[in-house]
Amino acid sequence: MTTRPAAGKGGSRTDRPKQVYEQLRELIVTGRLAPGSRLVETDIATRFAVSRTPVRGALQRLQQEGYIIDSPSMRQSRPTVAPLTGEDARELFGIVGQLEALAAHNAAELPAAKRQALARELTQVNNDFRKAAQTPRPDHNRLWDLDERFHERCVAVAGGPRLQLLHGSVKPQAERYERLYVSYLAGEITTSASEHEIIIDAIAAGDTHGAKAAVEQNWHNAAERLGRVIEQVGDRGRW
Amino acid sequence: MTTRPAAGKGGSRTDRPKQVYEQLRELIVTGRLAPGSRLVETDIATRFAVSRTPVRGALQRLQQEGYIIDSPSMRQSRPTVAPLTGEDARELFGIVGQLEALAAHNAAELPAAKRQALARELTQVNNDFRKAAQTPRPDHNRLWDLDERFHERCVAVAGGPRLQLLHGSVKPQAERYERLYVSYLAGEITTSASEHEIIIDAIAAGDTHGAKAAVEQNWHNAAERLGRVIEQVGDRGRW
DNA sequence: CAGCGGTAGTTTGTATACAAATCTGTATCT
DNA sequence: AGATACAGATTTGTATACAAACTACCGCTG
Numbered sequence: 001m002t003t004r005p006a007a008g009k010g011g012s013r014t015d016r017p018k019q020v021y022e023q024l025r026e027l028i029v030t031g032r033l034a035p036g037s038r039l040v041e042t043d044i045a046t047r048f049a050v051s052r053t054p055v056r057g058a059l060q061r062l063q064q065e066g067y068i069i070d071s072p073s074m075r076q077s078r079p080t081v082a083p084l085t086g087e088d089a090r091e092l093f094g095i096v097g098q099l100e101a102l103a104a105h106n107a108a109e110l111p112a113a114k115r116q117a118l119a120r121e122l123t124q125v126n127n128d129f130r131k132a133a134q135t136p137r138p139d140h141n142r143l144w145d146l147d148e149r150f151h152e153r154c155v156a157v158a159g160g161p162r163l164q165l166l167h168g169s170v171k172p173q174a175e176r177y178e179r180l181y182v183s184y185l186a187g188e189i190t191t192s193a194s195e196h197e198i199i200i201d202a203i204a205a206g207d208t209h210g211a212k213a214a215v216e217q218n219w220h221n222a223a224e225r226l227g228r229v230i231e232q233v234g235d236r237g238r239w
Numbered sequence: 240m241t242t243r244p245a246a247g248k249g250g251s252r253t254d255r256p257k258q259v260y261e262q263l264r265e266l267i268v269t270g271r272l273a274p275g276s277r278l279v280e281t282d283i284a285t286r287f288a289v290s291r292t293p294v295r296g297a298l299q300r301l302q303q304e305g306y307i308i309d310s311p312s313m314r315q316s317r318p319t320v321a322p323l324t325g326e327d328a329r330e331l332f333g334i335v336g337q338l339e340a341l342a343a344h345n346a347a348e349l350p351a352a353k354r355q356a357l358a359r360e361l362t363q364v365n366n367d368f369r370k371a372a373q374t375p376r377p378d379h380n381r382l383w384d385l386d387e388r389f390h391e392r393c394v395a396v397a398g399g400p401r402l403q404l405l406h407g408s409v410k411p412q413a414e415r416y417e418r419l420y421v422s423y424l425a426g427e428i429t430t431s432a433s434e435h436e437i438i439i440d441a442i443a444a445g446d447t448h449g450a451k452a453a454v455e456q457n458w459h460n461a462a463e464r465l466g467r468v469i470e471q472v473g474d475r476g477r478w
Numbered sequence: 479c480a481g482c483g484g485t486a487g488t489t490t491g492t493a494t495a496c497a498a499a500t501c502t503g504t505a506t507c508t
Numbered sequence: 509a510g511a512t513a514c515a516g517a518t519t520t521g522t523a524t525a526c527a528a529a530c531t532a533c534c535g536c537t538g
Contacts, residue, residue, distance in 0.1 A: 016522085040489070051523040052490090057299060064303055064408075066401060077490075078530090091399040098337040160330040162305060166409070169303075255492085279519070290493040291520090316520075317500090481538085488531075494524085501518075508511085 017057035020048055024058055028067050028081055029175050035083040039068060065169050086230040089177045090223045096174050097219025099167050100151055104211040107158035108203050118157050119204035125150045126196045133189035140182045143189065147178070150196060154203075154215075177226055184229045195221065256296035259287055263297055267306050267320055268414050274322040278307060304408050325469040328416045329462045335413050336458025338406050339390055343450040346397035347442045357396050358443035364389045365435045372428035379421045382428065386417070389435060393442075393454075416465055423468045434460065 024044070027033040045055045059079055062068045071078040082088075107118060129146040132138055155167045182189070195218040202210035263283070266272040284294045298318055301307045310317040321327075346357060368385040371377055394406045421428070434457040441449035 042489075053522055053524090056296075056490095060296060060299060061303065064300065066404065087399070088401065091401045094341055095338070095402060095405060098341050099334070102333055102337050160326070162327065162330045163334060165305065166334060166405075170405070281519075292492055292494090295520095479538105481536105483536085484534090486531105486533085489529085491526105491528075493526085496521105496523085498521080499519085502516085504513105504515090506511105506513085508509105 016050055017054040017061075020044070020050065020054055021058035021061050023048070024062060025067060025172065028062075029172065029179070031176075031179075033081050035081050037081045038071070039079045039081065066173055084176060084180075084230065086227040089230055090227045092170075092174055092177065093219050093223035093226070096167075096171055097216050097223075099163065099170065100155060100219065101212045101215040103155040103159045103163060103167070104199060104203060104215040105208045107154050108206050108208040108211040110158060112206070114157070115203055115206060118153065119200050121153060122150060122196070122200045122203070125153070126193055126200065129196070130190060130193040133186070133193065138182075138186055138189070140179070140186075143182045143186075144175075144178060147182075147192065148175075177230075180229065180233075181222065181226050184233070185225055188225060192218070192222065255289055256293040256300075259283070259289065259293055260297035260300050262287070263301060264306060264411065267301075268411070268418070270415075270418075272320050274320050276320045277310070278318045278320065305412055323415060323419075323469065325466040328469055329466045331409075331413055331416065332458050332462035332465070335406075335410055336455050336462075338402065338409065339394060339458070340451045340454040342394040342398045342402060342406070343438060343442060343454040344447045346393050347445050347447040347450040349397060351445070353396070354442055354445060357392065358439050360392060361389060361435070361439045361442070364392070365432055365439065368435070369429060369432040372425070372432065377421075377425055377428070379418070379425075382421045382425075383414075383417055386421075386431065387414075416469075419468065419472075420461065420465050423472070424464055427464060431457070431461065 024033070024039075033039075039059060041052045041055050041059065044059075045052045048055070059068065063070070063077075063079060067082055068079045069082045071080045107115065110118070125146055129143070129150065132142050132146060151171075155164060159167065195214065199211060199214040199218065202214050263272070263278075272278075278298060280291045280294050280298065283298075284291045287294070298307065302309070302316075302318060306321055307318045308321045310319045346354065349357070364385055368382070368389065371381050371385060390410075394403060398406065434453065438450060438453040438457065441453050
């Protein structure tokens with residue numbers, strides 16, 4: 001059969017590789033596809049009711065973005081879900097920090113009107129963030145979502161096409177670790193919120209170097225806190 | 240025919256997508272595939288004597304890395320070679336600068352013995368660089384190669400797997416612009432060499448912040464110089 | 479019982495056939 | 509003459525068939 005198998009609902013007919021990619025990424029990020037798992041093209045193709053061709057595209061993208069790695073085999077690639085380690089977390093957070101620091105730098109260079117608008121927007125998100133953290137039993141998904149939005153706004157407003165593309169590729173990988181972060185470090189969320197305020201002030205004041213440094217510091221601190229937790233809990237998928 | 244068409248020489252049988260990728264990238268970087276050109280899967284497949292399958296993999300990678308972009312069409316992707324613009328150059332150099340700055344920061348954190356070894360290595364490369372620049376008619380390829388090696392060493396020594404992967408993806412794109420740089424700005428090469436020395440000294444001294452700042456400055460200056468040249472010469476592939 | 483070779487099964491790599499979508503050029507109608 | 513609709517050609521998206529390579533298991537031999 002060469003007809004479209006997954007044409008059940010409306011939007012299904014376009015960008016099937018993208019859909020497969022997004023669903024697989026979701027499975028990996030949420031941990032339902034455990035670190036170390038093998039990914040077999042035919043299995044995935046069957047599971048999503050498509051052929052191997054779009055699956056191959058999705059896997060290639062996931063691999064290039066670092067979600068899956070090649071298990072050591074002679075020539076053929078044997079893709080497996082990448083492990084979670086403290087060291088990797090520190091490195092990844094450092095990279096994301098550098099990229100977002102560049103965005104913050106640019107944000108502080110914007111004309112004053114736009115800067116102020118961005119600052120107001122960020123303040124509101126951050127206030128919600130702080131409030132959500134102080135409720136008795138915080139909703140982890142909501143916390144993650146608010147933190148995500150805070151960081152994403154700077155890049156969206158002040159980043160060029162390349163920075164947005166790259167950030168869009170790298171940042172989601174941090175989500176695997178950030179989910180641990182909000183779970184185990186709920187108590188330190190208010191620290192993050194305070195660091196965010198420093199960033200906002202620097203952007204509002206047009207202090208490019210201050211904004212850049214504050215973002216770097218924010219990610220550096222997060223990496224340290226998270227690295228310690230992961231090494232306590234033990235790496236996942238490392239054997 | 241389902242036999243291997245390109246099995247002429249020894250290493251040809253593995254990683255055909257990689258070979259196609261590398262050859263196409265070479266064509267783009269050297270400008271023999273002009274910005275704005277359309278890339279047609281079947282043409283490329285014929286030209287390299289492979290089927291569309293490995294070609295598709297290569298194109299997907301090139302697209303994700305930013306060498307080719309989708310021309311605005313409704314659903315189907317119409318890949319074209321990405322244009323060269325001054326704005327893009329500035330953004331790209333800023334990103335590469337951030338990544339290499341992170342590597343330099345880490346390099347300055349290394350144990351003293353390794354730091355010194357790296358510094359010595361860099362000094363030698365940089366001296367060759369300076370010397371090559373001062374000859375009456377400098378060899379552009381050699382200049383580019385030496386500059387490349389200087390920057391690459393830091394990342395190789397002090398970067399983790401992720402940073403190396405990302406740098407390996409992003410850096411080669413700058414080559415399209417760097418080739419313009421050494422062509423039009425041969426006179427300012429000695430400035431670059433001096434900036435390199437500042438970086439080396441900071442790494443040797445273990446000055447993490449100094450090393451980071453020096454690398455950022457080096458790329459920022461290069462971006463400015465190059466941006467001006469490109470805007471003089473005119474963007475390529477923008478219409 | 480340990481080591482070794484071979485064979486069957488699994489999985490990826492490649493090629494190709496077919497379908498859907500877009501683009502181009504022409505002919506016709508107003 | 510200009511605009512539009514239709515037909516053919518191009519080109520990408522998808523599915524599938526086949527071949528090579530790696531894995532694992534089993535029986536054999538020393």
